[in-house]
Amino acid sequence: MTAPAPHLGSVVRVLLRRTIDAYHDSPQAVGWLQYNLNRFDEPLRVAIAGKVKAGKSTLLNALVGEEIAPTDAGECTRIVTWYLDAQIPKVTMFPRNTSPRQLTISRASGALKFDLQGTRVEDVDKLEVQWPSQSLRTHTLIDTPGIASLSSDTSSRAGAFLTPDDSPSQADAVIYLMRHLHATDVRFLESFFDQGVAKATPINTIGVLSRADEIGVGRLDALSSARRIARRYRADEKIRGLCQTVVAVAGLLAQTGRTMRQDEFAALTALAELPRSDLDGMLLSVDRFSRTDLPDGTAGPDADARARLMERFGLFGVRLSTTLIRQGVTDPNAIASELVKRSGLDELRSVLTTQFSERRDLLKARSALLAVDLVLTREPRPAAAPLVAEVERILAGAHEFAELRLLSTLRSGAIKMPTEALQEAERLLGGDGGSAAARLGLEPDAGPDELWSAALDAAARWQRRAESPMSGRAVSDMARLVVRSCEGILAGLRR
Incomplete structure (x- = not known):
């Protein structure tokens, strides 16, 4: 039996340090290499991407368990925003041409709001949100603007971050959200799937069939339908060659389950006490639920309260919650747990653990090798020839990369x-x-x-x-x- 090879992460760290020594007279190269060496000790960077209104910020909130990402169509959703674990909450804006500035944090209806202090979105490079969170200790989450946005600036921001022309992506892995599989989604996944040796793998991309509860128009079996579609996508050779797997998640249901408030449970309880026929009629559409007048003498949430419920739960969430209450579930924590369980969030978190967390060193090593390759390509020098050979040797000889190449080959049907x-x-x-x-x-x-x-x-x-x-x-x-x-x-x- 062959002897175990040196740990890939250790080998790549040594390569980074050797390259730093070789380029000690180039401040730009040393800064870039040291930045990537430091990345080894950071949490895994996971970008959340997808088209406009795919539910990226909502899913991020669900993963963190708090409403820290703005989910409205405001200006902040057009900026690449990093969410990192920290002891003290802080939001920092990084303008393109001036020094970083700390922003004031406020809350509206439980959600965070950021004030850009008059700075135009076009002049902001990124936002950095530091927030105490157990979830962010293992993954730094990066919320990206919508791909295929009507705003060319917004769309180009997402593309420039995820698939930059002149450098490796700053993200180690990607969760890609899609409401249905469209040609735009396939084109993006293909662009992210570079054919270079270190990148030739779908191993760092997970597909999420988002807003899964809307597929069945809010029916109680909506998520079952969404999971069948996700299984069909997983079996498709084209999709298997572009992303690791596809899971169905009702992001809004997951976010609400993890952040449900007592007043919302009280409103749902009042709705569950209405005659079944009246409530079923109201739940035929979003508009009817919000606008229907309750019968005289009937206690229940008013139109504004129902509109807020619909915004937070969606048709599926209201229908599921009131059904559970009618079946005798009277503990709000039990309702919240059931919403999360049915949302598909637990499956996604399990996939994140098995596909990303367990491959942390491999994904970090991949990012670092791409960084070294960039320096060697941009600033070629005779003294760096052994480093070029070492990069090639690692890519060709490291069994971890050989596995990824073979996985990609198998999934292509070759x-x-x-x-x-x-x-x-x-x-x-x-x-x-x-x-x-x-x-x-x-x-x-x-x-x-x-x-x-x-x-x-x-x-x-x-x-x-x-x-x-x-x-x-x-x-x-x-x-x-x-x-x-x-x-x-x-x-x-x-x-």
């Missing part, structure tokens, strides 16, 4: 094998997550003996496929790489 074998190969290569249990298709709490036995069996099975005279060259090469992944699992278990 290698023909039985479906069951292809699925196992993808899983062993880390397609369902980087942990030993995920690769072996076992439960997360599987014990060391069970993991060891499963890894040995998988290694033997794929070794036989690699050596079989019935396997063609492509299949044999693929099988040998899968065997190496199995050996990596065993090496990790031994350590």
Whole structure:
């Protein structure tokens, strides 16, 4: 069995330091390289992208568990905004041509509001929101302007951040939101999917079928329909080649479930006490719910209160909440938990853990290699020739990158094998997550003996496929790489 290779993150850190030494006389190169070296010690940077009104800010609030991202169509939604964990809340504006300035924070109806102090949106490079949050300790979230916006400036801001022409993206990974799969979505994913060696993988992109509750026009089975569509997208070869997976999430339901207020629960309880036929009639549309006059002598929220409920819960959320109350759920915390559970947020968070958090070092190393490559390309010098060779050696020899390239090849349909074998190969290569249990298709709490036995069996099975005279060259090469992944699992278990 082969000896375990040095940790990829450690190898890339050493490369960064060597490159800094080689370019010590170039302040710009050293600053850029040191910035990327420091990124290794930061939380993973995850950008949230999508078309206008896809629900990006709403999903961000749901992930954080607080309404810290403005969700209206105001000027701040047109600016790239970073959300970072900090001990004290603070919002900083970074104008393009002047020094950063701290902004005043205010709240309106529970949500944060930022005052740009008269600065034009076009003159702001980014906003940075520092906020105490457990969720932000592992992921720095970056809210981006809408792609395909009617405003060319807004749309170009998103593109310039996510797919810059002259440098790697500042994000390590991307959550891409789509209400339905349109040609615009595919074009964006294709642009983000660079064909360079270090980028040739959909591993850093997750697709989210957002506003999933609207697919079924607010029916109680709306999310089931959305999940079926997400499964269909996941099975599509084109989509599989552009993003890691697709999950359905009702972002508004998730945000409201995590931030529900007592007065809202009281209003929902009053609605649940109305005659069923009256409430069902009101819930035929957003307009009818907000404008219908309640019968004389009936207690219930007025038109303004109902409009606020609709804004916070949507048709699906109001219908689900009142149904649960009628069924005897009288604890507001239980209602909130059920909204989050049904929203699909837990599935998305699980995917973030398996696809991003477990690959943190790999994604960081990928970003760092792209940064080094940029310096070597822009400022070529004879003394840097060994560094160029080292970048090429890491990209070609690091098993982690070989896995990503093979995953991309398998998902493109280029290698023909039985479906069951292809699925196992993808899983062993880390397609369902980087942990030993995920690769072996076992439960997360599987014990060391069970993991060891499963890894040995998988290694033997794929070794036989690699050596079989019935396997063609492509299949044999693929099988040998899968065997190496199995050996990596065993090496990790031994350590």
